[in-house]
Amino acid sequence: MRRTIKPMSMNDYDDVLALWQNTDGVGLNESDTRGAIAAYLKRNPGMSFVARDGKRLIAAVLCGHDGCRGYLHHLAVLPAYRRNGLGSKLVEKCLAKLKRLRIVKCNIFLYNDNADGERFWGSGGWKKRPDLCLVQKNLISSRPKRCC
Numbered sequence: 596m597r598r599t600i601k602p603m604s605m606n607d608y609d610d611v612l613a614l615w616q617n618t619d620g621v622g623l624n625e626s627d628t629r630g631a632i633a634a635y636l637k638r639n640p641g642m643s644f645v646a647r648d649g650k651r652l653i654a655a656v657l658c659g660h661d662g663c664r665g666y667l668h669h670l671a672v673l674p675a676y677r678r679n680g681l682g683s684k685l686v687e688k689c690l691a692k693l694k695r696l697r698i699v700k701c702n703i704f705l706y707n708d709n710a711d712g713e714r715f716w717g718s719g720g721w722k723k724r725p726d727l728c729l730v731q732k733n734l735i736s737s738r739p740k741r742c743c
């Protein structure tokens with residue numbers, strides 16, 4: 596099948612959600628509803644990507660920024676397609692978009708128990724910040740299963 600990488604659109608949402616729901620290391624919450632992702636893509640146009648093998652969705656990543664720092668969320672590659680450079684390729688495409696906007700730094704959120712994820716990011720030169728931890732407050736009441 597022919598592999599393609601394209602900017603994510605809301606037409607991809609159902610496939611992308613199914614991939615994320617079935618991927619360890621990806622946590623979902625109220626920020627991942629159809630409405631929330633539509634708002635995210637609108638605010639960060641052309642910066643998030645999906646990969647397909649023919650019609651089959653095989654990988655996805657969300658990318659955005661706050662005008663200063665970039666953020667990547669929910670990078671996921673189907674197990675059968677891993678260790679083939681696809682995760683790196685999607686990250687590369689996101690970082691190119693951020694650089695074009697003169698964003699100088701990019702952050703990701705990684706669960707402490709995601710050893711494979713840590714090896715992936717480490718191999719790409721991403722550095723842990725042991726001097727920082729995530730501090731967060733919920734602004735609406737909800738009980739996410741697992742999220743960051």
Ligand SMILES: CC(C)(COP(=O)(O)OP(=O)(O)OC[C@H]1O[C@@H](n2cnc3c(N)ncnc32)[C@H](O)[C@@H]1OP(=O)(O)O)[C@@H](O)C(=O)NCCC(=O)NCCS
Nearest residue numbers: 620670671672677678679680681682683711712714715718
């Ligand atoms: C992390 C993930 C996106 C990597 O995708 P991928 O397409 O396999 O990554 P790449 O093929 O580009 O890997 C690049 C390098 O990262 C390192 N790497 C990736 N996965 C690794 C693993 N499981 N163990 C050790 N090193 C790994 C290797 O150095 C690899 O290069 P190599 O294959 O030539 O040795 C994929 O494993 C995944 O979807 N994991 C579950 C979701 C997740 O944890 N996402 C990150 C959330 S922060």
